[in-house]
Structure formats: C-alpha cells, structure tokens
Amino acid sequence: MSRRFRGWASVDDQGRLVFDPHLADRLGLLPGTKVSLEIEEGEIRLSHPVTRLAKVYVEPTNACNLNCRTCVRNEWDEPIGQMSADIFERVIEGLEHFSPRPSVFFGGFGEPLTHPQIVEMVARTKAAGSRTELITNGMLLTDHRGKALLAAGLNALWVSLDGARPESYADIRLGAELPGVLENLRQFYDDARLYPGGGPQIGLAFVAMRRNITDLPDLLRLGSQIGASRFMVTNLLPYAPGMCAETLYDRSLGEPPGPPTPDAPMVDLPRFDLDDLTLPPLFEATRLARSLEITGNGRSKGENRCPFIARGTLAVGWDGGVSPCLPLLHTHTSYWEGSARRSRRYTTGSLEDRSLEQLWNDPAYVAFRLKVQEFDFSPCVLCWSCELSETNEEDCFGNLHPTCGGCLWAQGVIQCP
Numbered sequence: 554m555s556r557r558f559r560g561w562a563s564v565d566d567q568g569r570l571v572f573d574p575h576l577a578d579r580l581g582l583l584p585g586t587k588v589s590l591e592i593e594e595g596e597i598r599l600s601h602p603v604t605r606l607a608k609v610y611v612e613p614t615n616a617c618n619l620n621c622r623t624c625v626r627n628e629w630d631e632p633i634g635q636m637s638a639d640i641f642e643r644v645i646e647g648l649e650h651f652s653p654r655p656s657v658f659f660g661g662f663g664e665p666l667t668h669p670q671i672v673e674m675v676a677r678t679k680a681a682g683s684r685t686e687l688i689t690n691g692m693l694l695t696d697h698r699g700k701a702l703l704a705a706g707l708n709a710l711w712v713s714l715d716g717a718r719p720e721s722y723a724d725i726r727l728g729a730e731l732p733g734v735l736e737n738l739r740q741f742y743d744d745a746r747l748y749p750g751g752g753p754q755i756g757l758a759f760v761a762m763r764r765n766i767t768d769l770p771d772l773l774r775l776g777s778q779i780g781a782s783r784f785m786v787t788n789l790l791p792y793a794p795g796m797c798a799e800t801l802y803d804r805s806l807g808e809p810p811g812p813p814t815p816d817a818p819m820v821d822l823p824r825f826d827l828d829d830l831t832l833p834p835l836f837e838a839t840r841l842a843r844s845l846e847i848t849g850n851g852r853s854k855g856e857n858r859c860p861f862i863a864r865g866t867l868a869v870g871w872d873g874g875v876s877p878c879l880p881l882l883h884t885h886t887s888y889w890e891g892s893a894r895r896s897r898r899y900t901t902g903s904l905e906d907r908s909l910e911q912l913w914n915d916p917a918y919v920a921f922r923l924k925v926q927e928f929d930f931s932p933c934v935l936c937w938s939c940e941l942s943e944t945n946e947e948d949c950f951g952n953l954h955p956t957c958g959g960c961l962w963a964q965g966v967i968q969c970p
Contacts, residue, residue: 560572560573560575560576560579561573561576562576578652578653579653580599580601580602580605581601581602581604581605581606581607581865582602583602583604586602586604586605587602588600588601588602589926600863600926601863601864601865602865603862603865603919603922603923603926604914604919605865606651606655606865606866606867606913607655607656607864607865607866608655608656608657608658608864608865608866608867609644609648609655609656609657609658609683609866609867609868609869609909610658610660610661610866610867610868610869610879610882611636611641611644611657611658611659611660611661611674611678611868611869612636612660612661612662612663612868612869612870612871612882613635613636613659613661613663613665613667613668613670613671613674613871614633614634614635614636614663614664614665614667614668614871615631615633615634615661615662615663615870615871615883616633616634616635616663616664616667617663617664617667617690618664618667618690618692618693619664619690619692619726619727619728619729620727620728621715621725621726621727621729622724622725622727622796623715623725623760623762623789623792623796624792625662625792625883625885626662627792627793628792628793628885628886629792629883629884629885629886631883631884631885634871634872635667635668635669635871636668636871636872636873637873638670640869640871640872640873640904640905641670641674641677643873643904643905643908643909644657644678644869644904644909645677645678645681646908646909647904647908647909647910648678648681648682648683648909649681649682650908650909650910651910654681654682654683654684655683655865656683656684656685656686656708657678657683657684657685657686658685658686658687658688658970659671659674659675659685659686659687659688660686660687660688660711660969660970661868661870661871661879661882662879662882662883663871664689664690664692664693665687665688665689666689666693666694666698667693671687672698672701672702672705673705675687675702675705675706675707676704676705676706679705679706679707679708680706684708684709685705685706685707685708685709686707686708686709686710686711686970687702687707687709687710687711688710688711688712688713688758688970689710689711689712689713690712690713690726690729690734691712691713691714691734691737691738692729692733692734692737694712694734694737694738694741695737696737696740696744699737699740699741699744700744702753703741703744703745703748703752703753707753708753708754709753709754709755709756710741710753710754710755710756711755711756711757711758711785711970712734712738712755712756712757712758712781713726713757713758713759713760714731714734714757714758714759714772714775715759715760715765716731716765716768716772717731717768717769717771717772717774717775718731718768718771719731719732721764721765721768722734724764724765725760725762725764725765735775735779738755738779739778739779741755741779742755742779742780745780746780751780754782754783755776755779755780755781755782755783756781756782756783756784756785756970757772757776757781757783757784757785758785758787758970759772759784759785759786759787760787760788760789761786761787761788761789761801762788762789762796762799762800762801763798763799763800763801764799766801769786772784785968785969785970787967787968787969788800788801788802788961788966788967789801790887790961790967791887791888791889792885792886792887792888793888794888794891794893796888797888797889797890797891800889802966803890805966806889806934806935806961806964806966822838856963856964856965857928857930857963857964858928858963858965859878859925859926859928859957859960859962859963860962860963860968860969861877861878861879861962862877862878862922862925862926863926866878867912867913868881868882869904869909870882870883870900872903873903873904873905874898874900874902874903874904875900875901875902875903875904875909875912876898876899876900876901877899877901877918877921877922877925878962879969880896880960880962881896881898881899881900881955882898883898884896884897884898889937892937892943893943894942894943894944894945894959895943895944895945896944896945896955897944897945897946897954897955899945899954899955901915901917901918901921902915925957928957928963929950929952930948930950930952930956930957930958931948931949931950931952931956931958932958933948933956933958933959934958934959934960934961934964937959942958942959945957945959945960
C-alpha cells in the first residue's frame with residue numbers, strides 16, 4: 554500500500570541518465586519512452602509515462618447492500634448489473650500482456666462483496682501475478698468471507714467508515730450498524746495476523762463533511778485498534794442539491810487560492826506542533842502559497858493534475874466498458890453550490906470487442922492521456938459562469954467530450970484509494 558519507492562540512476566559519459574533495469578521496468582521506462590519532468594530547486598519529479606499501465610480498477614458490480622445518503626445511486630438512472638465470467642476472463646487475459654503486472658483494485662460504484670464470485674476473482678487476479686486490493690463497507694465481511702479473502706491472497710483491504718460513533722455512522726450509511734462492522738474488522742485483523750507478514754494491509758476511507766468531520770480523530774483511534782495502517786480522507790461530492798451544505802471546500806473552490814500561480818510563493822516549513830495556535834496561520838499559508846514543503850516532503854495544492862492519468866490507471870465497468878478513470882465510469886449528475894453538472898460516461902471501448910492491451914495502446918487513447926497530462930482545459934471549477942460548465946461535453950477552449958476542467962479529482966478535492 555506504500556507509495557514510496559527509492560532507486561538509483563547514473564549518468565553515462567554522454568550525459569544521459571541511465572536507470573537500473575529493474576527500476577526502469579518498474580517505472581515502465583521502455584526504450585524510446587517519453588516522460589514528463591518537473592524541476593524545482595534541489596528536486597526533479599519524474600511522472601509515470603502515459604504508456605505505463607500501473608493499476609486497473611475493476612468494478613465487480615454497481616449494486617450495493619446499503620442506501621447511503623451520499624451515494625450517487627440515489628440519483629442516477631444507470632442499469633444495475635454484475636460483471637460476467639467472460640468479461641472478467643478478458644481482464645485476466647489482459648493483465649498477462651503487461652510487465653510488470655498492473656495491480657488490481659476491486660471497487661467502483663458498488664459493493665464488491667455482493668458479487669457471488671468475488672473471492673474467486675481475487676484469487677484469479679493474484680494467480681495472474683497482480684497485487685490485489687478491495688474496498689468494502691464491511692457489512693458483508695463475515696468471518697467466513699474474510700478467511701476466504703485471506704486464503705485468496707488479498708494484499709490490501711480498504712473499508713469505508715464515515716463515522717466513529719454509532720449515531721454519526723448510521724446517519725450517513727443508512728441501514729448500517731457500526732458495532733457490527735467493527736467486529737467484522739477486528740475478526741479479519743485477528744485472522745490476518747496468522748498469515749506470513751501479518752496478512753493484508755488495512756486502510757480506512759473517510760468521506761469528510763460537516764456532519765462528521767469532528768469524528769476524524771476518533772476514527773484514527775478506532776483504526777489503530779483494528780490494525781489500520783493507512784487512512785484516506787476525501788471530500789464529499791454532492792450528488793443531490795440537499796448535500797451541498799455538507800461540503801468543506803466552498804471557500805477553497807469559490808475563490809482563487811491566493812495570488813496568481815506564477816507569483817505565489819513556495820513556503821518551506823519545519824516540523825512543529827499542530828494546535829490552536831499554529832493551525833489558523835497554517836490554514837492561511839496553504840491558501841496563499843503555491844506549494845508547501847514540510848521537512849522536505851512536498852505538499853502542493855494538486856491543481857490541474859489528474860491522479861488517475863498520473864498514476865497510470867484505468868477503470869473497467871461491470872459491463873466491460875473501459876474508462877480512463879472512476880468518475881467517467883458512469884453517467885451522473887453532481888452539484889456545487891446548488892448548480893448541477895452532468896458528467897456523461899466516457900469509454901475508450903469495451904472488453905467485449907477488444908483486449909485490454911489493445912484498448913490501452915489505442916493511439917486515440919494514448920493521445921487523450923497526453924492531453925490530460927498537459928491539462929489544457931478551461932478552468933470550469935473556478936469560473937462556473939457559462940452553460941458549458943454544466944456538462945463535460947465541451948469547454949470554452951474548444952475541447953470536446955470528455956472535458957476535465959470541472960473535475961474535482963483533478964483539483965485535489967476528491968480522491969480514491
């Protein structure tokens with residue numbers, strides 16, 4: 554689950570940077586590959602080449618056993634279904650054409666554990682040589698199913714927990730009971746410790762909103778009791794007008810984040826206590842600075858950067874449709890300050906017609922990934938002043954579907970494991 558990796562490169566007698574073959578393979582640096590470089594004082598950032606497929610999101614189903622008030626399924630009219638054995642077999646066949654193997658994350662807009670073959674899917678993926686991760690709401694993580702996932706070789710389990718108290722948890726995840734979920738997780742953690750290396754890593758995903766943000770410290774304490782080593786906090790994306798009042802990023806998106814980017818300062822901070830004295834000025838610093846450095850660890854604003862393209866991912870819907878990212882996996886409507894934005898699904902093709910390798914290497918799809926990496930889209934998130942911002946069909950820069958200027962993932966506001 555770690556995102557950090559250290560390696561070495563050397564400079565040859567012609568001034569060329571030469572990577573260790575193992576490192577080059579890990580990064581997908583094939584001969585002739587072009588990569589994006591960012592150079593700042595004392596640091597060079599090397600992005601994944603757009604030709605490197607590092608991670609595949611697989612949506613086993615878009616059905617769910619819960620009816621959470623924050624869920625997109627409350628508003629959309631998408632058909633509900635589950636991935637067939639034939640489509641999943643195409644996924645497995647596709648993985649075998651990539652070296653190194655992409656990791657596979659089972660999750661999308663449904664509860665993976667409702668798929669009757671989910672354990673077999675994890676086992677097949679692991680046998681194909683891919684790292685496997687899965688996200689769940691934890692309600693169906695019974696002792697039997699947990700042991701089966703461990704035996705299948707699951708590498709990481711993510712659990713969505715949007716509250717640390719039974720009252721706040723049930724207020725969001727309607728029909729769920731926090732004590733039962735925590736008991737399932739404790740049992741899974743106890744069983745996992747019997748496996749070599751302590752079994753899969755456990756991560757908690759928390760959707761932050763006004764009604765639950767005060768639960769975050771208690772959630773961290775709960776996580777330590779069930780062996781969680783990773784916590785991912787994301788903002789709420791409202792799928793209904795009534796949820797707009799719950800967002801925590803109105804000011805950060807409603808006004809420019811300080812001086813224009815070229816003139817905004819870079820701030821280098823030491824380590825110090827976070828308390829009532831330091832937090833207010835730190836908040837103001839994040840608003841005004843172009844980037845923050847905390848003891849050598851960059852904390853940039855994350856604006857105009859697609860995390861899915863940057864990390865070399867794609868998403869496979871339950872029906873076999875292949876999309877560049879999770880937000881484009883289904884047609885849906887989201888809201889900001891009461892204004893609706895219709896995002897139409899975008900696929901590069903279907904596994905019913907072409908292989909995963911063919912779809913990934915399609916010239917039009919490669920060109921799209923390069924375009925998103927450059928991110929030459931109109932700033933709909935800041936502007937929101939014309940009808941073009943109401944959909945992802947077209948923007949005022951002349952880009953056609955899908956346009957990404959209104960995507961909150963690309964602004965560092967919404968994130969996925």
